[in-house]
Amino acid sequence: MPGEEFHEWLRREGRIVIVGASLAGLTAAESLRAGGFAGSLTLIGDEPHEPYDRPPLSKAVLLGRASPEHTELPRRREIDAAWRLGVAATGLDMAAKRVRLADGEEVPYDRLLIATGVRARPWPKEEEARLDGVFVLRTRDDAVRLHRRMAAPPRRVFVVGAGFTGSEIASACRDRGIAVTVAERADGPLVGALGGVVGAVAAELHRDNGVDLRTGVMVTGLEGDTTGRVRAAHLSDGGVVETDVVVVSLGATRNTDWLAGSGLGAGPRGIACDAGCRAFDFRGIVTDDVFVAGDVARSPHPLFGYQFLSLEHWGNAVAQAEVAAHNMISASADRRPHLWVPAFWSSQFGVNIKSVGVPTMGEEIMITQGSLAERRFVGVYGHRGRVIAAVSFDNTRWLEFYQRQIETGAPFPVEYRTVDRRPEGRKPVPADFPDPSLPTHGPTVTLSGYSPADRRLVFTPARH
């Protein structure tokens, strides 16, 4: 068959180009080789560094227990690739099948994988963002700069935004005895990702650990001194906080600018793709030679109403890269769908916060184990009569069970008995997410797209 012949040729001597040399890009490269791809492989990355892991940058590195320059990802196998590091991709010609690079070179491909991820959203006022002492934290270079300044140490760190990264930064400051103020537009930390019920617990965690937490306020401006160093942050309630280090943690923007005009279905919300990681073009027609994986992708998921999910999750980058790699070198009938159940973790103030499913879809939450007051609990989120997500504070071992509840569309409210169920967990309460039409930097899962139906379904995940 011609299809099989083509894929045999592709595996033997095809040219695969991966744009994005981070977790998803490296994982895909390794999976391609593991899957028998013997052709030429090129990895393009805008940062000059070889693939490194980002989660430690806001955890072990800030705590002073690891070097920001040494979080490189371990290699699982030899990938025999041509590396183009420190050179950004600037354009894509889908008809000619070529990627344009910042240095003018063009790299031809037979199959392309886009894994360009996200970048930190900068402080919107450019002049203030340029003040000495104003940082974001996303890349290794960001971490090196912040790490150096934290060593001084600063008199006070001011964190804009109490999402996961902002909270982890605040936690590290307190661990090191550095005074820290956190300003958050919502009523509590993590509210965008986990809702107000859990956000209230997170707020207590901040305050009990000595964080000066200001909620329900916006930062209206950053003030510099005559030498161009940041001196203070101004708040919408009239408050002024003197500070010498500001960390802007306002979430991330998808790296799709370089695809403008390419004809690919790429925009600020990411690149739409099908369940097999094939990118859509702007007409909504699926391509067969351009694939996407990781934070930049948004793909439909049957468990969540076929909505397109954008996930800024470490585990998703790995799982989606593996599926994309497999599908890139496989004929149609052998392809696999990417049906990973969203999962993430955060470590802050000595508490392990983990989640499965899509909490932001939850209308209600019930505490099925432990207690909010003890900050050791499992909260289950319900969406239209079924379990849609779960969050744990220092109770991770139960999450696997709840993942199965999500996968099988188990009914909500949770009727069955659970270990360590308390009276407070008998009734669901509103999960208290902010109005989704308001901009928020909080969620690490973004839902988009049209859900034609919301039937209860039984879901059997792929076991390969």
Add this chain to the structure above:
Amino acid sequence: MRLVVDLNKCQGYAQCAFLAPDVFTMHGEESLVYNPRAGTEQREKVARAVAACPVQAITVEGLREASDAG
């Protein structure tokens, strides 16, 4: 040696923190903090930690050379 822990898998059993305390430490009851770059002198301890992890969450590059070298 480079290492990474899949913290989705990690369930805080703390075997690694017990076996290679210079690389893995617990932050609170079940939260793991680790150094992604471990010195070669840690090789044997890290190998034990990798083997002992009940959920096999630790990936290390450069461990095999250790066993080859004896």
